[in-house]
Amino acid sequence: MRGWLDQHVPRGRPPEDGPEEIRFLRDWQRTLAEGGWAGISWPREYGGRGATLMEQVIYQEEMDRADAPRQIGWFGITMGGPVIIQIGTEAQKQRYIPKILNGEEIWCQGYSEPNAGSDLASLRTRAVLEGDHWVINGSKIWTSSAHQADLCFLLCRTEDNPPDKHMGISAIIVDMHQPGVRTRRLHQMNDERDFNETYFENALAPADCVVGEVNKGWQAAVAVLGFERGGSIGRALGVARVLDEVVGYCRTHSRGGRPLIQDPLVRGQLAAYHGRVHAARLGFYRNLTHWLREGRPGPEGSMMKLYCSELRKEMLGFAASLAGPEAMRWDSAFTEDYLTSFGGTIEAGTSEIQKNTLGERVLGLPKDIRN
Ligand SMILES: Cc1cc2nc3c(=O)[nH]c(=O)nc-3n(C[C@H](O)[C@H](O)[C@H](O)COP(=O)(O)OP(=O)(O)OC[C@H]3O[C@@H](n4cnc5c(N)ncnc54)[C@H](O)[C@@H]3O)c2cc1C
Structure with a gap:
């Protein structure tokens, strides 16, 4: 390789x-x-x-x-594809998998809604089967890359008032290039526009585009999130890369006539980050060992997500602050990355949600109160 x-x-x-x-x-x-x-x-x-x-x-x-x-098409490669392979029909595998692999079709993930983020099961986008098509109405938000996507892995409510809100949800593959689908890009605090509001107004999807069983989409949704949180090595490598960049910056930039790397306070902070970055890698290996022995990732994945995304944000905040007031300029080193790093603590389950998971599943604390 x-x-x-x-x-x-x-x-x-x-x-x-x-x-x-x-x-x-x-x-x-x-x-x-x-x-x-x-x-x-x-x-x-x-x-x-x-x-x-x-x-x-x-x-x-x-x-x-x-x-x-x-x-x-990060979603398709890391989540959409694997979940189709796991629970999709043979026809879906033949139709979608090759084009995910070669980048011909880009996928987005239509989960979050204005009132359904952490509490995803409260989603309200509806799909009704009329003849041989689902007719879809509703809206999603924070849909990364929806403006570039060809297909959406969309969670919809397909049964009203089920006994448990996790029931009656279906995962439907929706073609983004149709009159019933509209996207509006959102302007983020890092000055980028990768997110969208996505509107579905009588959008159509063939009846056989459901992934897994109708009304049992929660299982598909959770399988996808499992793949999403399983990607911890990327997070551990990501924080190591940030630290390398910060050290590189400190070697080549000075404050008060002295290279930053010689400033004892800066050195102390970098050494502390070095220890934590190393701990992230070891934490990942421990998680990996569990995964290899048990055949599935443990709740430690939540620990990695929490630890690495918070560490990344903290290191980039420190790095941006080294530039002093200059950090307020867009083109200052680390400013944009620092602003981007906040998203990492929110996507794929916020830090508070990870703490709830760890509290319940690792520490055995009483369950969070849920509606
Ligand atoms: C970079 C990025 C990419 C994203 N990409 C996508 C995408 O492609 N597709 C998609 O569907 N969504 C995407 N999202 C949305 C993301 O999944 C949601 O933002 C996330 O699930 C949180 O939901 P919310 O924004 O509605 O916040 P809320 O759920 O409203 O949370 C608001 C605050 O309340 C806290 N909170 C909520 N519930 C609890 C609780 N039970 N206990 C303690 N605290 C709680 C949260 O931690 C947070 O601080 C993305 C988000 C980001 C930042």
Whole structure:
């Protein structure tokens, strides 16, 4: 794999935004798929390599080491594809999997709604089966990349007033290129516009586009979130990378005529971060050991998500502060990354929700009060 990456990873910085970036990333995804390096954990019959968990970890470490561009359609690769392989129909596998692998179709994740985020089961977007189509009405929010996506993995209510709100939900694959679907990009505090409000007004999806069983979409939703939170090695590698960048900055920048790296307070802080970054990696390995022994990730995944996203935010806040008042400029080192890091503590379950999970499932504390 190292040999292949040496030959194929594009040199230079990728384009930052817009159609150029999409073209660049689609090309990279196609290159990965052609080389057999996309979806490596997927079974061979669906274009994967059937890689073991340990091989997947090594794969991610090597991708990080080679500074390879990210995979486009992140949701499809890391979550949509695996869940279709796990519980989709054979027809869905044949139809969707190859195009996720080669980047031809980009997916987005339609879960959150204005009143259903942490409390996802309160979602209200409705799908009604009329003849051989679902007719969908409602809206989603914070849909990453919806403006670029071809398909949406959409959670809808398909049964009103079920005995338990986790029932009566279905996961439906919806074509984003139709008159009934509209997206509106949201302007974030880091000045980017990756999120959307997504509106469904009599949008249509064929009856056979449900993933898993009708009214049992909660299982599909949870399976997806399991894949999402399982990606902890990426988080551990991510904080290590941030620390490298901060140390690099301190070596090349001075304050009061002295290189930052020689300032005892800065050195002390960097040393403390070094210990915590190392702990993140060891924590991941411990989690991995549990996973290998038990066959499934443990609740420690929540610990990694909480620990790494909070550490990342703290390190970037420290790094931004090294620039003093200059940090208020957009182009100041770390300012944009610092503002972006807040999202990491919210996406895929907020820090408070992770603490609830850890309290209940690891520490055995009484359950959170739920509606
Ligand atoms: C970078 C990023 C990408 C995202 N991408 C997507 C996407 O592609 N698709 C998608 O559907 N969604 C996406 N989201 C949305 C994300 O899933 C939600 O923001 C998240 O689940 C929190 O929901 P909420 O924003 O409605 O906040 P709320 O659930 O309203 O929470 C508000 C505050 O209350 C706290 N809180 C809520 N419940 C409890 C509780 N029981 N105990 C203690 N505290 C609690 C929360 O921690 C938070 O601080 C993304 C978000 C981010 C930041």
